Amino acid sequence: MRLRMKREGDRIQRGAGGSRRRRLALALLLLGIALAAVAGLDRLFPPELGRLRNLSVLVEDSNGQLLRPFAAADGAWRLPVTVQAVDPRFLQMLVAYEDRRFHWHAGVDPLAVLRAAWQWARTGSVVSGASTLTMQTVRLLEPRPRTLQSKLIEMLRAVQLEAHFSKSEILGIYLTLAPYGGNLEGVRAASLFYFGKEPLHLTDAEAAMLVALPQSPERVRPDRNPVAAREARNHVLARMEDAGLLDAAAFAETSGEPVPPGRREAPMVAAHLADRLRRADPAAAAIRTTIEASLQRGLEALVARRQSELENGATIAILAVHNSDRTVRGYVGSTGILDSGRYGPIDMVTAVRSPGSTLKPFIYGLAFDGLFIHPETIMVDRPMRFGDYAPRNFDNRFHGEVTAREALQMSLNLPAVALLDRIGPLELARRFGLSGVALRLPAAAEQPGLPIALGGVGVTLQDLVTLYAGLANGGVTMPLRFRADQEAGDSQVLMSPLAAWYVTHILEDMPPPPNRLIASDGRRQRQIAYKTGTSYGFRDAWAIGYDRDWTIGVWVGRPDGSFSPGRMGRDAAAPLLYEAFDLLPPPTGAAALMKPSGAAPVGAILASNSELPPALRRFQPAASAWRSPSAVQGPNLTFPQDGAVVELRSGDRIESLPLEVTGGELPLIWLVNGRPLSTQPWRRQAEWLPDGLGETRITVIDKAGRSASAEIWIQ
Structure with a gap:
């Protein structure tokens, strides 16, 4: 009997054990199905992150x-940000104010849900919400009507979001998308536009303001509703005091601070370069340049300061490059990209202009390479004609015999053209082309001619800085680099290291611009080699300089290409060049005392003219270049020049126009539109007060009856 009862008990126990196993298996199966369903739903309906792909x-x-x-495609300022880039104090306030249990719940705070449900059941209305920061992030990613159904979806999506992202990543999404009034979204945009700073450096009052704004961004916008903004901020500060994050003294101090009076403009540093790089790579989400922000701001401040000395319509461009890797560290395209009165949107770093005399050092460099001349070679500066081309010096004077060194330092035209005649304009253009510099010829020109020696061709400031950085690096050019991820370009030999050394040795002995010693307050001068240039009609003033580490180019002029009265490279651009070099970090060690040329390279001939080999003592231009001095004895109008546009309007009155002539035999007769002026005939200067605006013809006649004329436009 006992044995039978025992067997029956064992059978029942085995049956119960089997039943438990079946129930467990069923539960596991159901759980697996549920998990599979959740996983399937997650795959079918992943977190909607589309708004994160539409960022500034x-x-x-x-x-x-x-x-x-740059604003996002929908016009919003939506700047990406991470928690690491935000002030920890702000994060502490945000969590304390919005979601105290953010760091331990799984997207939904059950305690907050129970509290909100109890309050609703007890009062029949919503007393407090139960939205967590994760649920608010869901709402920012997928805006929905504020209904109970939407709230349930937000809860599910919040749990899903927590499964996909860390707490820091969820906060980063919230901080990127939170509304801050108008088209400002995200804490970084709000901090920049309201406070002019990155959100990593907020004060307690600023942090509280940015915590309060997303609750009602339009109602409490400080630029529209300063009173409401102040109240909302102080409400946050009071909550922080209650939470123990502020003491009474700190609350009293911060709650009394003013709110921002308005909304600032978007940051616009290196604006032209930023615009250029964005157009070149429109799909890029972020572009890291080679610019040094501190140097860039210094250059922009320098340009803004000197802008006041220019007439209306004129502007300044500067390009600063580090020689070792050809990275562009400073880029000022004009005095202001938004200044339409000065053609600010035009990037004058890339604008094609006449280079004036700035190409002459490269003509001399190729002549040194070809062993046509040495720096101490005697050259003759006298009237010459090359076919139909009869160049003149800028001052219409001739200096007779000079050394090649003096000819380059004085920027004499005739010796440079005679050298280019020997080298060949095509060869110069070919060398430039290999360096990535394409000369833009006048419309009627089929190939380069001798006038390119004097600026009869188009180049850009970027082109010139590329070439001069090559001089600084022993005659080896490389493309300039503007992006941090841009690989170094191929190097190209423009001239030999010896020729580059000769050129640099000459240019580093150029005298500093006027008043340089006074302007520098006696500070130790930086050793630089530089060359200036002035284009026809004073339209472009250039100064390009370099030392062992840096090359800087400066352009001053009018973007519309009109006449600029009396502006020359030495007076207008060279002082800016020296001031730009003053902004660079000072050289250290032996380099601080070393000239750009450094020690003489192997093969350099350090000798006087009499000690040179006979073939290098004197340069002889082509026999066909000489012409009679009588051909240049007639008068020459130096101001105004033919084709100039002259601004003489000053308010409601018209100012007088100075007239100047060189050459010719005194006495002189001046005519304006065929009518003689009352002037002193024994002087080469005169003055005329126009009786109106528009086209005018100025003529001067010398004693021998020879004349010179200029057709100008007065505005």
């Missing part, structure tokens, strides 16, 4: 500092 494009300096943001 950021252009940054070499260290990641923001230079210029």
